[in-house]
Amino acid sequence: MTAAEGSRARRAVVVGGGLAGITAALQLADAGVRVTLLEGRPRLGGLAFSFRRGDLTVDNGQHVYLRCCTAYRWFLDRVDGAELAPLQDRLDVPVLDVGGDRPRLGRIRRTALPVPLHLAPGLAAYPHLSLAERASVARAAFALQRLDLTDPALDGTDFATWLHRHGQSARTIEALWDLVGVATLNATAPNASLALAAMVFKTGLLSEPGAADIGWAQVPLGDLHDTLARKALDSAGVRTEVRTRVGGVSRADDGSGWHVDVDGERLDADAVVLAVPQRETHALLPEGALDAPDRLLEIATAPILNLHVVYGRRVLRRPFFAALGSPVQWVFDRSHASGLTDGQYLAVSQSAAQDEIDTPVPELRERYLPELERLLPAARGAEVRDFFVTRERTATFAPAPGVGRLRPGARTRAPGLFLAGAWTATGWPATMEGAVRSGFDAAGAALSALGHRRQPPSQEAE
Structure with missing residues (x-):
């Protein structure tokens, strides 16, 4: 490192504003790096976000975490959101089986x-x-x-x-x-x-x-992963740009850093973190960055289907339950979090939904409303004010046997270029925890490459 290089603040660009990218940006900024975070969508949070539907604020899908998710708990603390996503005092999951002669609760x-x-x-x-x-x-x-x-x-x-x-x-x-x-x-x-x-x-x-023990947001996910996250990024000095698509990532001609091309602008950086899905990463990777870059394209994806039902009256007394003997998997009460004050809003989360991800809404309504009535007698005869569907066709990477050999680590063969995302080699499946841990890994590798001796904050969550 030259004297001139040592005298200026190091610069990093993080591409992708999901949990992995936000985490990497915060940890780099906390270590004194000048960080620019680029996100193509109009908001942060990746696939764990909220949107408006009439008077309600709706999550695209139900997300929970566990007490063992130390990295995501760090994230909540870092954005001052821990009190908004409390944990159960003790694990307690109601499981309702309607496959026999009579419903049975365990x-x-x-x-x-x-x-x-x-x-x-x-x-x-x-x-x-x-x-x-x-x-x-x-x-x-x-x-x-x-x-x-x-x-x-x-x-x-x-x-x-x-x-x-x-x-x-x-x-x-x-x-x-x-x-x-x-x-x-x-x-x-x-x-x-x-x-x-x-x-x-x-x-x-x-x-x-x-x-x-299970925790979940008592507010819309956007409050945590967008509003509070952006506030934390601003306080850390991160320049955050949404609605910004990255056109290319390339080495500087003198090999001393990186160029990141965005709409009408070229950003210079000492380190770049690609925190976007695997296919998008593949498209941005410079030649030689990975030994076998096409392996990224072999990491398959798996969908999650979410059904949203707004009833005219309260039909569920518990905050959530799981079902057996029914196509319904997990049901959550999202009334308070959405802002609903009259009636009840239930979110039905259907994972591994390959067979139904493209099913038309009328067919899903015809199938699932009777199932909810079978599970919840109070729903029989209740007014259904709204029924709508959100589909995440590429919600997670598919955790199929053999996927481990396809998942790359945070470091690449290109000095100064790093990878993050739940699909990287965190050892975890595609969860919020895995996403945050990947941000830890990428930031830690980048700080090491930039010559920072400070232990990255990620170690506090291990």
């Missing part, structure tokens, strides 16, 4: 006992499995604890095969493993890498008693 819950005993009383009382099936779950949980998450062989096996080898029946997979796994992985057990599934269950259920 609960997945924990106690304060040490791991793994914290789940034993809840499992013993879980009515949706037989006594033998509950015993088999305990044996499989102990086997999960023994898995080495660093073993690359796990990524080549699907979760269903492993579950069957460990005595799990089809009913056990439906009523427990997939109940959790589909929501966190966005894939059923046959389509999920054992490495990612084991990470979810070991970290969330078998690491510490409170690890799986």
Whole structure:
């Protein structure tokens, strides 16, 4: 580094204003780097955002996090939003089964006992499995604890095969493993890498008693991921530009930095973080940045379908529940968060929705309104004021067996160019936690390359 270089503030451009990009920008700025954040959409937040529909503020889909999501909890703290997305005191998931002669309510819950005993009383009382099936779950949980998450062989096996080898029946997979796994992985057990599934269950259920306690936003997601995030970025000195498309990223002629081309402007930077989806990243990558850049195009995506129903009266007394024996997966009460004061607004979250992502709204309405009435007797005869659908066709990367070898790390072969996004090699599935962790990784690598000795703030969340 020359004396002139050492005397000026280092500059970074972050491309993409989702959780990964916001995190990278904040951590770089906190370390004294001059940061410009570029986002093509008119708002920040990536795929976890809000929009207006009439008098309501609606999230595009329901997003939750767990107590073990230390990186996302850091994010909430950093944008002063933790109080707006509180955690449960203790894990408690109502599970309503309508597949039998009569509806039956059970609960997945924990106690304060040490791991793994914290789940034993809840499992013993879980009515949706037989006594033998509950015993088999305990044996499989102990086997999960023994898995080495660093073993690359796990990524080549699907979760269903492993579950069957460990005595799990089809009913056990439906009523427990997939109940959790589909929501966190966005894939059923046959389509999920054992490495990612084991990470979810070991970290969330078998690491510490409170690890799986659930948190969710009590305000629109846009308040957290756009409004508060932008305020934090402004306070950190980040220049944030929305509605700004990046046309290209190239090395400076003298090799000393980078050029980022945007609408009518060329930005110079010492470091660039690409925090956009894998296909967009592939299009922006300079030649030679990755050994096998086309592997990014092999990382498939998986959709999530969200159904939104506004009733004329209250039909659900709980904040959320999961369903069995029905095409409905998870239902959340979003009335207060949306600003609804009369009636009730329910959000139905349908993960791994490949079969229905393109189904017309009238067909979805005809299928799901009767199902909600079957699950919620109070909905029978209730006025349906609104029914609408949001579709995220590329909501997550598909966590299929073998995906691990396709996910690149934060560093590239091009000095000063870094990657972020939930699809990168974080070890996590495509969650808000994974996105924030990828921002940590990219910022940490960039700070190291820029010669910053300060430990990146990401280490506080590990």
